[in-house]
Amino acid sequence: MKRFVPHACQLLPVVFVMLTLGSLVSHAEWYFRGTPNGWDAAPMTPVDTTTYEIVQSFDGEDTNARFKIDRSGDWAESYPAADRVVDDHKTYRITFDTVSKSITTEEILPQDTWYFRGTPNAWNTAAMTYLGANLYEYIATFDGEESPARFLIDRYGDFSERYPAQDYPVDDYKTYRILFNQATKAITTEEIWLPDTWYFRGTPNAWNMAEMTRLSANTYEYIATFDGEESPARFLIDHTGDFSERYPAQTDVSVTDQRIYRITFNSDTKAITTEELGVIEPWYFRGTSNNWNTAQMTHLGQGYYEYIATFDGEESPARFLIDRYGDFSERYPVQDYPVQDHKTYRILFDILTKTITVSELGVSGGDFREETIYFVMTTRFYDGDPSNNMKCWDGGLNPSTDPAWRGDFKGLIEKLDYIKALGFSAIWITPVVKNASGYDYHGYHAIDHSKVDFRYESAGVSYQTLIDEVHARGMKLIQDIVLNHSCNYGEENLYPLFQRSETINFNETANSAVTIDDPMGVLPLNYASLAPNNQYGARIDAMKEDANDVNFIYHHEKSLQWEGYTVQTGQIAGDTVDLNTENPVTAQYLIDAYNQYIDMGVDAFRIDTVKHISRLTFNNTFVPAFKQRGGEDFFMFGEIASRYRQVWNSNIPAISTPFYTWAETVSYPWGTRTLNEASVYQHWQDNSTVDNEPMSNNHRLIGNDYHAPDYSLNSGMAVIDFPMHWNFQYAADAFGVAVGGDLWYNDATFNVTYVDSHDYAPDGAPENQRFAQPQDSWAENLSLMFTFRGIPCIYYGSEIEFQKGMPIDVGPNQPLSQTGRAYYGDHLQGSVSVSDFGQYSNTSGEMAVTLSHPLAQHIRRLNLIRRAVPALQKGQYSTDGISGGIAFKRRYTDAETDSFVLVAISGGATFSGIPNGTYVDAITGGVQNVVAGSLSASVSGKGNMKVYVLNGPGKIGEDGTYLKP
Numbered sequence: 001m002k003r004f005v006p007h008a009c010q011l012l013p014v015v016f017v018m019l020t021l022g023s024l025v026s027h028a029e030w031y032f033r034g035t036p037n038g039w040d041a042a043p044m045t046p047v048d049t050t051t052y053e054i055v056q057s058f059d060g061e062d063t064n065a066r067f068k069i070d071r072s073g074d075w076a077e078s079y080p081a082a083d084r085v086v087d088d089h090k091t092y093r094i095t096f097d098t099v100s101k102s103i104t105t106e107e108i109l110p111q112d113t114w115y116f117r118g119t120p121n122a123w124n125t126a127a128m129t130y131l132g133a134n135l136y137e138y139i140a141t142f143d144g145e146e147s148p149a150r151f152l153i154d155r156y157g158d159f160s161e162r163y164p165a166q167d168y169p170v171d172d173y174k175t176y177r178i179l180f181n182q183a184t185k186a187i188t189t190e191e192i193w194l195p196d197t198w199y200f201r202g203t204p205n206a207w208n209m210a211e212m213t214r215l216s217a218n219t220y221e222y223i224a225t226f227d228g229e230e231s232p233a234r235f236l237i238d239h240t241g242d243f244s245e246r247y248p249a250q251t252d253v254s255v256t257d258q259r260i261y262r263i264t265f266n267s268d269t270k271a272i273t274t275e276e277l278g279v280i281e282p283w284y285f286r287g288t289s290n291n292w293n294t295a296q297m298t299h300l301g302q303g304y305y306e307y308i309a310t311f312d313g314e315e316s317p318a319r320f321l322i323d324r325y326g327d328f329s330e331r332y333p334v335q336d337y338p339v340q341d342h343k344t345y346r347i348l349f350d351i352l353t354k355t356i357t358v359s360e361l362g363v364s365g366g367d368f369r370e371e372t373i374y375f376v377m378t379t380r381f382y383d384g385d386p387s388n389n390m391k392c393w394d395g396g397l398n399p400s401t402d403p404a405w406r407g408d409f410k411g412l413i414e415k416l417d418y419i420k421a422l423g424f425s426a427i428w429i430t431p432v433v434k435n436a437s438g439y440d441y442h443g444y445h446a447i448d449h450s451k452v453d454f455r456y457e458s459a460g461v462s463y464q465t466l467i468d469e470v471h472a473r474g475m476k477l478i479q480d481i482v483l484n485h486s487c488n489y490g491e492e493n494l495y496p497l498f499q500r501s502e503t504i505n506f507n508e509t510a511n512s513a514v515t516i517d518d519p520m521g522v523l524p525l526n527y528a529s530l531a532p533n534n535q536y537g538a539r540i541d542a543m544k545e546d547a548n549d550v551n552f553i554y555h556h557e558k559s560l561q562w563e564g565y566t567v568q569t570g571q572i573a574g575d576t577v578d579l580n581t582e583n584p585v586t587a588q589y590l591i592d593a594y595n596q597y598i599d600m601g602v603d604a605f606r607i608d609t610v611k612h613i614s615r616l617t618f619n620n621t622f623v624p625a626f627k628q629r630g631g632e633d634f635f636m637f638g639e640i641a642s643r644y645r646q647v648w649n650s651n652i653p654a655i656s657t658p659f660y661t662w663a664e665t666v667s668y669p670w671g672t673r674t675l676n677e678a679s680v681y682q683h684w685q686d687n688s689t690v691d692n693e694p695m696s697n698n699h700r701l702i703g704n705d706y707h708a709p710d711y712s713l714n715s716g717m718a719v720i721d722f723p724m725h726w727n728f729q730y731a732a733d734a735f736g737v738a739v740g741g742d743l744w745y746n747d748a749t750f751n752v753t754y755v756d757s758h759d760y761a762p763d764g765a766p767e768n769q770r771f772a773q774p775q776d777s778w779a780e781n782l783s784l785m786f787t788f789r790g791i792p793c794i795y796y797g798s799e800i801e802f803q804k805g806m807p808i809d810v811g812p813n814q815p816l817s818q819t820g821r822a823y824y825g826d827h828l829q830g831s832v833s834v835s836d837f838g839q840y841s842n843t844s845g846e847m848a849v850t851l852s853h854p855l856a857q858h859i860r861r862l863n864l865i866r867r868a869v870p871a872l873q874k875g876q877y878s879t880d881g882i883s884g885g886i887a888f889k890r891r892y893t894d895a896e897t898d899s900f901v902l903v904a905i906s907g908g909a910t911f912s913g914i915p916n917g918t919y920v921d922a923i924t925g926g927v928q929n930v931v932a933g934s935l936s937a938s939v940s941g942k943g944n945m946k947v948y949v950l951n952g953p954g955k956i957g958e959d960g961t962y963l964k965p
Contacts, residue, residue, distance in 0.1 A: 029954075030096060032056060033078070034067025041073035043925045043955065043965075050098050055108065057091040064088075069096045069103060079103065093133070109134055109182050116140060116178065118151025118167075125157040134183040141175040141194065148172070153180045153187060163187065173268075174217065193217045195829070198265060199386070200224060202235025202252070205459065208387035208504055209241050218268045225260050225301050225459065227280050233257040237265045237272060241386070247272065260303045260352070278303045278351050285309060285347065287320025287336075294326045302460035303351045310344040317341070322349045322356065332356065344599070346464065359468055359601065368604060368635040368718075369749060369874045371476060372786070372863055373793040374424040376412065377758055378432075378456060379441045380816065381796055382825040384410030385458040393510050394438030394812045402817055403506070404441035407825065409466040410458045415828050418847060420473055422799060422856060423838030423863025427470060428478040428606050430758070432456060432463055433593075436489045436500040436514055437575045439812045442758070442821075443480070444608060445487035445575045447500045450593035454502040467601045474837075476603035478635075483590050483622060484609040485576040488539050489514055494589045495553045497523060497542060522548040536574070543577050552673060555580045563650050565684045568614050576609075581617050582676035591625045598630040606752075607717070610638030611655050614680035615687075615715070619663055620670050623716045637718040637752045637791075645733075645763060647723050647741035653687045657722045658744040662694055663713045698747035699789055701878040704900070704915055706893040714746045721751040721790060728755045728762040729773060731780040731905070735788065735886050739879055742789070749874065753785050754793040758821060759808065770820040771798070772805040779858050779943030779962040780906050784886060786862035787872050787903045787947060797824050799856040838864045838957075854961035858943070861957035865922050868956050869949055871899035884909025887937075900950040904937040911935045919948040924965045925955030 030052045031041035036059070044052035058065035066083035079101045086092060091108045115125040116138040122145070128136035142149040150167035163185045170176060170189060177190045193216075199209040200222040206229065212220035226233040234252035239245035247270045255261055255274060262275040284294040285307040291314065297305035311318035319336035332354050339345055339358060348357045383389065383406045390405040391398065398404055412429070419427060431443030434451045443453070452463045470477045490497030498514040505512060510532075516523060522542040527535060542548045544556045555578040560570030571578045580586050594605070605626065610618070618638075627634055640657045642649035649656040666686065668679035687693075698709035723741060727733040742748040755762065755778070756771045765773055778801065785792040797803065808820035816822055830845020838860045843851055850856060866872045875890035882888065887909035891900045902911050902919065912934045919928045919935055923946055928935050937946040943962035959965065 029071065030098065031070045031073045032067060032094065033070050033073075034058075034083075035062040035065050036067075041070060044069070044094075044096065045955075045958065047095075051095060052098065053093060053095045055091065055093050058086060058088050060088055065090075067094070069094075107183055112155075112182060114180060114182060115154040115157050116151060117154050118142075119146040119149050120151070125154065128153070128178075128180060131179075134181050136180045136182065138178045138180075139175065139192070140178060142170060142172050144172055151178070191217065196267065197239075198267060199238045199241055200235060200263065201238050201246075202226075203230040203233050204235075205387050206230075206504070209238065209389075210385060210387040210459075212237075212263075212265065215264075218266055220265045220267065222263045222265075223260065223277070223302055224263055225280065225303065226255055226257050227299070227301075228257055231257065233259075235263070237263075281324075282326075283349060283351065284323040284326050285320060286323050287311075288315035288318050289320070291315075294323065297322070297347075297349065300460055300462065304460055305349045305351065306464075307347045307349075308344065309347060311339055311341050313341055320347070322347075346468075346600075357468075359471070366633060367874060368426070368476075368633075369791055370867075371426040371791060372424050372866065373426045373428050373478065373752065373791060374419045374422065375428045375754070375757065375793055375795045376419075377407075377430045377442060377796065377821060378409070378412055379405050379407045379430075379443075380821050380823050381407040382411035382415045382828050383407050383823075384412070384414050385461070388455055388458055388504055390455055390504060390506055390508065392437075392439045392441055392812070393508060393513060395441070395816075397812060397815045398817075399815070400506075402815070402823055404439065404816060405455045406823055408458060408461075409456050409463060410461045411825065413461065413466055413469045416469060416473055416475070417832055417834045417840075418828055418851070420475065420834045420837055421832050421840040421843075421851060421860070423860050423867070424794070425474070425837055425867075426476040426478055426603070428793065429480060431480045431482055431608070432597075433482075434492075434500060434502075436487045436498070438510065440487070440575075444482055446482055446485075446491070447487050447489050447498070448492040449482075449486075449590060450493060450596060455504070463597075464600055471601060473834075477601075478604040478606050479597055479602045480606045480608060481594055481597075482608045483579070483581060483594075484612045485572070485578050488536065488543070488575055488577050490539070490543060491553075491579075492517075494586065495543065495549070496520075497539065518542075520548075540577070544571075551585065552580050552583055553586050554578060563652060563655065565681060567655060568612055568680070568684070572609070572612060578612070580673070580677075581613050581621070582680055583673045584671075584676070585673075587617070587621045591622065594626070595629045598626065598634065604635035604637070606720075607636060607638040609641075610660060610717075610719075611640045611642070614683055615654065615660050615662075616664065616668060616670075616680050616683040617676070618660065618717060619715055620676075627716055635718065636716070637720060637750075639720050640722060641759070642722045643726060643760065643763070643767075644723065645726055645737065647737065647744050648690050651690055653690055653693050654684050657719050658741070658746075659687065659693070660717055660719055661715055661746040661750075663715045665694070665713065693744060694746075695743045696746050697743065699742045699745065699749050699876055701876045701880075701889065701891055703878075703880070704889070704891065704913070706876055706891045709747055711747070718750040718752065718791075719745075720793075721748075721753045724751070724753050724790075725755065725757075725760070726763045726767075728781050729764045730777070731784045732886055734762075734781070735784060738788070739888075749789045749876065751790040752793050753788075753790040754795060755781050755785070756798065756808070756820075757795050761808065768807055769805050770803045770808055771801075775801060775855065776942040776962070778855055780886075782855070782858055782862060783905050783943050783945050783962070786859075786866050787890075787901075787905070787945070788888065789875070789877050789890070792862075792866075794859065797827070799859050800827065800850055800853040801855060802827070837867060857958075857960045858962050861960060861963055864957045865947060868953065869899055869901055869922065869947070870897050871901045871949075872903075872947075875899065875901070881913040882909055882911050884937075887911070889914065901952075902935060902937065902948040903945060904939050905945040906939060906942050908936065908938045911937070915950065917950050918952075919950055920952035920954050922947040922949055922952060922954075922956045923963050926965075 030044045032054045033039045044054045065088040066085045068078045071077040092105045095104045114128045117123045128138045149172040150169045153163045155161040179188045198212045198220045212222045234254045237247045258280040260278040264273045283297045283305045289309045289311045297307045318341040319338045322332045324330040346359045391403045395404045433446045434448035434453045435445045436447035437445035499517040543554045555569040557569040653659045723737045724734045803820045827850045830847035833842040834840045871890040871892045875892035877888045877890045885907040886905040
């Protein structure tokens, strides 16, 4: 296990300055011109700031195969002076150095068959894998078959042409990735590690499994804090997780308690070493906020101590220090640590390095349209700590190797760089609060809204740790919250019936997980002896009968009409008992519970099951409360699961997506529970038809001009665009429902758009399977989502068509591995170095394969393009004056920016009546100078597009399967 180092970061709003781009954005300045392309200008691809390249095939187009490199495409400056001559009927990678003006050509040979032969396979022939660009690959494990370990590359399988002339020696007992260049005959070897896992088990983690961190092929490390959990303090190293192969074989390794150790294990020699890193003892916060008195800090584990301090003008300037003994004899830092006054901070102290990190709490803001969202079901994403894995008690079909509770915060932290490598800047995670049901791995069955579920956290890795790590990467965290319901075991604080155990018990049962805690005496005395079905009935009666729930914490409605008023008061599923959100006691509890997460630094809320709560309740209670706590820019978007191809769900506004984007225009009595209940019923009646619903042009350009939006009637809550989602079997249908229906939203540019999710795919795709349409349909949908109005959102794994065609969710009736909620971690093994959003290097393992998938690269480039063009993030749009299929224009203007763009997807389009000027295509770098207000875009290929930016920067990103000339 890595010793996790938390970061503190105040997340500042991201400001996009018009046409300011990163290193991947470059105007097409140098062009290839030669016999293969009839001497036309073909833009070369920038490799770095001084190098351009292109691949060209010469196939007898002229008598002599030759070419030049032309600077501007007008022959004013070209190299070399005489044409560069090459051999005909060959393909070359041509590289040009803009400083020295030197040109190099590398022949790319046609694919051939080459064989690996060596000691691992007794010198038999094993065909190598062709990677392209003359490269062949073979993975070989040398395991003492013959000494010395060695190999060669054989062309024909008969040793007549072999490389090198003498065998290539390697170290034995290792696995190598062997690369062979058929053009140069060069051989390179890279040691790789075969998959293997070793676990730490000891008194600090109650002898559960904690995966060790692999440092090399045979070296593993774990940082362990022994803090009096059991005496004496001791541990062992376990290979298989069942103690069948453990080291030492008999006696545990003993260590001194109240200490932090680095434990190192050699899997070859089985040697174990321990290095003491620190001592566990009290540390104290002292500062202006507490008049320099001693306040003991909280030990989080692994040598990290935490203190939350509010500085409120007690003394100027505001500052603090960390004191070891409480007498100032050993203090850090030497000079007081300054902070800003009238703010609250989380202060983290590392006793090993003596470093202090400070993060301001409750900081959010910025325009969320600048973000793109990656949606993760935390438990199914990546397992960073196997010791907190647990089965669900109704999850018997899931094997022990794939329990429902598998991924965790530690695993998500370890793969944040992967998400950033794809270019995403915001992460939406499923609910984190404490759950209780037979199948609660998804987080939507809360028993305590105010507390984080223990199965997500690890030693030294809390929810706060995750938030800080997200912010340290310049990213934002969206927490999924549920206001509509609790589980059917009550709510531990609001309506206590049961207490949910917080002990890791891999094979827990319902009886071991929940114990009766019934202070109101509303459960029958013989509850424990009842059959399970009768126990469920007793719990529902306790929560929904007037005689039991005398304070009406829950709605007591027994029926449910999906298109009637009881859709907002009835129980939508057996594990989701409907909270009475019109009750001020219930509403205030939920507000207080979720305000805590805003204080921790959560940047936005995705709100579940919004359709089942009245808009009036949101506008009068939840939205203003969360805005007050998080700031006016605190972003919220709700799920109104209309599952309808038109904007208006059965022509009933109150259960339709646009309805929730509007503030109230009629004043309803509000205060007591009974008054509120009467008002929401009347509110339903008053919004039973679409005849009087408001309209807006906040999304729409006026001609070619951006105009200031009118938010006087904006509710403050955005929405998931269910009409687009439901139509995304075909991008043209999704585009059509948006263009025709956006006037019903207060501002559709804030809509969150996705193709599929953890619940549904588009209608007809089919809706109950992870998106099963062809890959080019995915690409076309993505091209629309990332350039059209709204905030794009991708569900984990869509970047590789993960679980394509599998049923999305069938509850406990099928192993999760056979559904759309399968474990994704196998595709994330490995690492990546990230320099910025969508910019990375040094990929390894399966992650390298995942990131190279055509859709992953498509998404990455779309993210780069969207980040570079403000109009694609926040612009209004129009289709006026445009002939073509999926085509539109967008513009965004503020005091610093004027960004205008034309987009055509999967087919050509003509844009008339547009501003004159120079338009540069972000896909190809092609330039069109408009002088008569008209531009024609030619697009070939489904999912391909042209993105003409007025005064644009040039080509953005690299050509791929779908975005290309």
